Amino acid sequence: MSQFIDDVDQRTRLVGQNRMELLLFHLGGAQSFGINVFKVREVIAKPKLRHIPGSSPVVCGVANIRGRTVSVIDLAQAIGFPSLAVEEGDDAKVIVTEFNRSVQGFWVSAVDRIVNVNWEAVKPPPRGTEKDSYLVAVTEVDGRLVEIIDVERVFAQVNPVKADVSDAVQKQAEEMPHDRRILVVDDSLVARKQVERAISELGFRTESRSDGKAALEYLEELAAADMVDASIELIIADIEMPRMDGYTLTRKIRENSKLKGLRVILHSSLSGQFNIDMVKRAGADDFLPKFDPEELAETVLRHVRRS
CATH class of the missing domain: 2.40.50.180 (CheA-289, Domain 4)
Known part of the structure; x- marks a missing residue:
């Protein structure tokens, strides 16, 4: 076996x-x-x-x-x-x-x-x-x-996971705009709550979905109303999800002219070179292994600055 x-x-x-x-x-x-x-x-x-x-x-x-x-x-x-x-x-x-x-x-x-x-x-x-x-x-x-x-x-x-973000990183976040939401996509309730807590400590609001298909439907609704740019700062998506995985979600986003500019961070409990390679092939902006709240927070702030 x-x-x-x-x-x-x-x-x-x-x-x-x-x-x-x-x-x-x-x-x-x-x-x-x-x-x-x-x-x-x-x-x-x-x-x-x-x-x-x-x-x-x-x-x-x-x-x-x-x-x-x-x-x-x-x-x-x-x-x-x-x-x-x-x-x-x-x-x-x-x-x-x-x-x-x-x-x-x-x-x-x-x-x-x-x-x-x-x-x-x-x-x-x-x-x-x-x-x-x-x-x-x-x-x-x-x-x-x-x-x-x-x-x-x-x-x-x-083994409970530490989910707090340091005061130094929270201080950096104070300089950022917080008018748009960060979309968190993960089928694990525990994983979603961990990410949401870390992001909330940065002052950002979150929107969450439990699989890639539900996330895509939500984004397409925003696109139909021309509300994407005003609503979503970036997306943090798990890779393994029912109905639609994170790679497929990313490709669907890149194929939609109204969504393709969104920044996508793929966040997975799986690690390894194959994930890094697949992130590039799918068109995501970054890959982050789960779960280090400090690393997640710093990655979010880096992409918010770029956007």
Whole structure:
């Protein structure tokens, strides 16, 4: 199973085509869950874990994985299911992930397979569930529902992210005009709130959408009313989103004569050269890994000055 992560170049070709690959897994039952393959470093048999006193209840221990100490999270318990420790099976695995500048493991009861899906087939969670669950999106594979977990929210529960901007950077922002909004586009509620808070500390107002298609529809409404220049300062968009990813959103913006002048910063939990290259191909103005509030604030101010 760990072999798939070595083939990054092949999977990179999917990026920018509004497609993704999901690693499917289970959490003690028949229900299938998914995580974007680009967040996954490898899948290993559940190793021996060493308990760390005072750690979060959902952290079942730490393991030495390829010379690195990695926290392992009981993913079932973290999202409100019974702990996998209650009835651990022989198929237990740890999905070793890398996102938000950190490496962590998620203990799951079994790993299924990798599937290729179109982002258009990945839908936002049912209304009323966004604030109360760790579900970021749903899709269907072979006629069965797959629930995609907001692992950024899970990780924030274990390791809360600092979201404050320094006084020095806030002081710089006082010199900027604040009459236009910054559009924040991200399917993760936690990620949106983090970005919105950092931006609000700079004195800017925000408008937010949970996927690229909703953001594009909003921008097209402004364009139809000739309100783009008066309304939007710049756009900060996630890359992985249901219905329309950040690369596709950027290309759509560049193809519209009334929108093409907007500055777009792609902001992703994924890092690496492939993202930098795809940002250039899509026509975005900048790429920023998640989540450093100071770096985000400085990037926003730099682009506001240019605009």
